Amino acid sequence: MNVEDSAETDREQGFVQTITVGYRLVQALEQGGRGQTLKAVAAAADMPSWKAYPYLVSLARMGIVVQNPDTLCYGLGPGAAMLGLSAISQADVLSLAPEKMQILQDQVQLPVYLSVLGNLGPTIVRKFDWDSQLLVTMKLGHVLPLMSSGTGAIFLSYLPLHQLTGIIRQETGRDPDLAAIEEIVTRTRRDGVAVSERAFDLAFCSVSAGIFDHEEHLVAAITILGIKGRTDLSLESRAAELVLDTTRDLSRTLGSST
Template sequence: MKERAGIQSVEVGFALLEALGDAAGPLMLRDLAAAAGMSAAKAHRYLVSFQRLRLVVQDPASTRYDLGPAALQLGLASLSRLDAVKLARERITGLMEQVGHTLALAVWGNHGPTIVHWEESPSAVTVNLRLGDVMPLLSSATGRCFAAYASKEAIAPLLRDELARVQKQGRTDVPASMAQVRAMLDDVRQRGGARVVDVLLPGIVGFCVPVFDADGHVALGLVALGPTGTFDAAWDGAVHGPLREAAAQLSADLGWRG
């Protein structure tokens, strides 16, 4: 398809705004120009116009440049229109084709991590899960992921009740004490996701990785499920690697800068 014509000067000038957005703080003219790949004189001409539009401000004392109030307003307007689940649903089919296994989306509901979308692989084995199901915190990858990243206030009562049931049942395949729970959640955070094998469902491997919003809160969990015989259960393997990359891209598109 033929590329449509645009206004080159707008595209060139945007490099300055992009450099300010990527920077840890305000920049001197020479550093900003270098980051945008242009001369200081050329950058200054663009910055004059950007200041008039309130996209950029210059501190009179330090002479450093930073993003202005108009840039903030545009960013907030964009974030307010983002729907994490809608954005993920638009991409999940392509991701499912890439990894070759069933994928799902989960959000934090009134009773815990809840499945809100399901994309079943053509070669999937039947699993006894449905839309609206609330996933356990200790025995599912989804639950472990949310337990590691959701607020402690939301997690604490559910975790306490589930831990009591586990202890009563005498289970040994899931954490049975708070010390074991803390160790498990630390491992989830260190790896950037959760995995269970033959725990929630016999013969099934599950991964769940978090997607964060602009405030760093977990917006949803991206879940992959498959049979142990064909599912790559390795960390950063053929399933977890693409899953984690997709979650990172979704988080970035939602405004997370972690």
């Protein structure tokens, strides 16, 4: 079979071989870091050097790959960086989160909420209710308190205080209690999640974790809600582990290294 026949067969199977081979080399460069020899790149991509070389030449012409003229070693080029930044800029937590939230809800069988910071405080913008577990559900647009909720603790812990001062004053009727805020921030950053034993009112509990973008800025929080005394949402609970896994996965999709 000649090259054209092979390419045609690959197209019929749903892909073009040249693209998949080139991508294997890009992945090898991504995982191996800058300054890799032709032999090392080819080995990482599981192909002979003679096959890898023309692909690397083509990728270099597009700026996806660069070659050091002195060492002749390869690395990812500015074209690869632009592709990565473009993918990150097109990622939207409001569109990415629901699928992950649905999976999380299926795992914990409890209500799951996504909140972002609004003018009045953390605001629920996506939700997956679980009616058989709770007698009430939170409405879209519901604003959660910064100082007395797990969701609020996430925003307090990862956003600059000056951005939240007005909201805290409106919420509490006084200036921020710096000692109380420091305690919340220390605990939340240490644990990675925020647990509340008095979510919404004394009958409920919750566990929350944050979602971060490529600049490591907090963009949203995911919260699981349960009934106090009937639901284990402690730091050691499976739910706490799952919500942290979910937010970390979403953060990585948005370009975070956390």
